Amino acid sequence: MARDHGFHPVRIIRIVDETPDTRTFALDVRFPYRAGQFLTFKVSGTLRSYSMSSSPDTDSEVCVTVKRVPGGLVSGWMHDRLRPGDTLQATRPSGSFCLRADAADRPLVAYAGGSGITPVFSLVKSTLATTSRTVRLLTAHQSASSAIFREALDALAARHPGRLDVRHHLDDRDGLVTADEIRALADAQADFYVCGPEPFMALVENTLVAHGVAPEQILVERFTPAPPEEAPAAPAAGTVTVELRGDRRTVPQRSGETLLQSARRAGFTPPFSCESGDCATCMARLTNGEAKMRVNNALEPDEVTEGWVLTCQAEPTTPDVTVVYDD
Numbered sequence: 395m396a397r398d399h400g401f402h403p404v405r406i407i408r409i410v411d412e413t414p415d416t417r418t419f420a421l422d423v424r425f426p427y428r429a430g431q432f433l434t435f436k437v438s439g440t441l442r443s444y445s446m447s448s449s450p451d452t453d454s455e456v457c458v459t460v461k462r463v464p465g466g467l468v469s470g471w472m473h474d475r476l477r478p479g480d481t482l483q484a485t486r487p488s489g490s491f492c493l494r495a496d497a498a499d500r501p502l503v504a505y506a507g508g509s510g511i512t513p514v515f516s517l518v519k520s521t522l523a524t525t526s527r528t529v530r531l532l533t534a535h536q537s538a539s540s541a542i543f544r545e546a547l548d549a550l551a552a553r554h555p556g557r558l559d560v561r562h563h564l565d566d567r568d569g570l571v572t573a574d575e576i577r578a579l580a581d582a583q584a585d586f587y588v589c590g591p592e593p594f595m596a597l598v599e600n601t602l603v604a605h606g607v608a609p610e611q612i613l614v615e616r617f618t619p620a621p622p623e624e625a626p627a628a629p630a631a632g633t634v635t636v637e638l639r640g641d642r643r644t645v646p647q648r649s650g651e652t653l654l655q656s657a658r659r660a661g662f663t664p665p666f667s668c669e670s671g672d673c674a675t676c677m678a679r680l681t682n683g684e685a686k687m688r689v690n691n692a693l694e695p696d697e698v699t700e701g702w703v704l705t706c707q708a709e710p711t712t713p714d715v716t717v718v719y720d721d
Contacts, residue, residue: 397489398440399481400485401436401484401485402483402484402485402486403481403483403659404421404422404433404446404480404481404482404483404484405421405422405480405481405526406419406420406421406422406425406453406476406479406480406481406482407420407421407422407477407478407488408420408476409477409478409562410412410499411542412459412541412543412603413461413539413540413542414540415461415462416460416462416464416474416540416542417418417459417472417473417694418447418457418458418460418681419436419457419458419459419460419472419476420448420455420456421455421456421457421458421482421484422671423439423484425447425454425456425463425485425486426450426487426542427450427456427609428450428487428490428492428493428495428522428690429446429449429451429492429513429516429519429520430445430489430492430493430513430514430516430517430587430615431445431487431488431489431491431492431513431516432444432445432446432448432458432487432488432489432513432672433484433485433486433487433488433642433672434460434484434485434488434667434668434675435468435482435484435485436483436484437467437468437471437472437482437483440467440501440534440649441665441666441667441675442458442468443458443488443511443608443667443668443673443675444458444512445459445489445491445512445516445589445615446458446513446516447459447512447513447515447516447543448511448516448517449516449517449523450459450519450520451519451520451523451636452519452520453519453524455549455571456559456654458512458711459509459511459512459515460472460473461508461509461541461542462605465538466705468627468665473600473646483629485673485674485675487709488674488692489513489671489672489673489691489692490519490613490672490691490692491500491513491517491589491613491615493517493520493521493563493612494585495505495610496547497527497585498660499525499526499527500527500583500584500585501527501528501529501530501581501583501585502517502518502521502528502530502584502585502587503529503530503531503579503580503584503585503586503587503588503590504517504528504529504530504531504532504575504583504586504587504588504592505520505531505532505534505558505588505589505590505595505598506531506532506533506534506588506589507529507533507534507535507571507589507590507591507595508534508535508536508540508590508591508594509542510588510589510590510591510615511533511542511543511589511596511661512542513589513615514531514589515543515546515547518531518547518550518558518588519550522550522557522558523555526557528556528557528558528559529558529559529671530559530581530584531545531547531558531559531560531561531577531579531581531604532563532571533557533559533560533561533562533563534563534565534571534590534594535562535563535564535565536564536565536566537564537565537566537567538564538567541562541564544562547560547562548560549556549697558681559579561575561578561579562630563575566643568713571594571597573601575643576598576601576602576605577601577605578598580602580605580607582607583710584601584611584674585611585613586611586612586613587605587611587613587614587616588612588614588615589617590616591618595614595616598679599612599614612618616670620646629646629647629648630646630647630648630649631647631649631713632646632710632712632713632715633645633646633647633713633714633715634646634647634653634656634657634660634662634710634715634716635682635703635714635715635716635717635721636653636656636657636660636662636716636717637716637718637719638657638664638718638719642661643661644660645659645660645686647695647713649709650702650709651709652701652705652706652707652708652709653685653705653708653709653710653715654669654676654705654708656665657705657717657719660693663669664676664678664705664719665719666706668706669706670689670691670706671687671688671689671690671691671706671707672689672691672703673691673692673694674693674704676704676705676706677692677693677697677702677703677704677705678702678703678705678717678718678720679700679701679702679703679704679716679717679718680701680702680715680716680717680718681701681716681718682714682715682716683711683712683713683714683715683716684710684715685703685708685709685710685711685712685713685715686709686710686711687703687704687707687708687710688707688708689704690704692704703717705717705719
C-alpha cells in the first residue's frame, strides 16, 4: 500500500496576525513532521501548499503561516473566512527542505525573502534546539511593517548569543538585496537554505555559486506555478493513456512532456500543487509502460517499485504508457 497522501480534517485552534497581510494558523494536528516541511490544503477543489512555521522540536502546536497574495484564491479566503474552530482539509506533511542528517556541526546559512521566512524559521528553531551549529540568516522584506517574525527572531538571537546572527534587510531603507550582502554570510563549509520570490532566489543561488559554493550545498524551496509553455512539444512515437475518476482518455506522446501535462492536454484537471516533485499531490500509478521522474522528493522507494510516480516530474520512457489517478 502507498503511503497516505490523502486529505484529512484539521481544526484551527487559534489565529495570529503576524503583519497586516500575514497570518499564522495554529492547527490541531497529530501528524509527525520535520522542520521545513509543508501541508497541502484543499479549498473548494483548489490545492495550495503552505510551509509550517512551527518546529517539532520547540513548539507544542503545528502552525502554518500564510501571506495574502493579491488576487489569491486560497490565501484571501483563508484570511477573510477562517476563524478558530473551523476545519480545513490537509495532507500529511511533505517536503524535503529539511535539515540534512549528515550536517554534523556545519554552519547553517539561510536567505529568506518575504514569506520565504516561514520554513526557514522552523529550520532555525530546530537547529538551535537540537544541535550546536551556528546559524546565519538574512531576511528581506519591503518594510519593517511587513517583516514576518522579526521580533521573534531577534528574541531568539538574544537567547542564543554567538550562535544566531540575524540580519534584517528592508527594501524601503536599504534598497534591493545585493550580492555583497549575500556573500557576507557565505561560508564554504556551510549548508545553505534559500526561500523567497523567484528573482530573490535566483540572485542568491547565482551569487553563491559564483562565490565558489558547490550547488549541492544549496537547498532551495520553490512553490511557484509552472511557467507557460512557449511552444508545443514535438510529437513522439507512442501514446499516453490517463484514467481519472473513471474516465479514460488517450493522447499521442510529445517529447519532453510530463504525464501531468499530457493529462491536461487530454482535457483532464488532475490534482497538483507544487510542481517541483516535493508534495506528492499529483501522484498516480503506472499500470502499463514506464516513466522516469526528473525529481522525486516525495515518494518512497517501495512506492516507486509499486509503480507510483509524481506525474509533474514523470516523462514516458516506453512507447505506450497508462497512468491511473486514484480517487
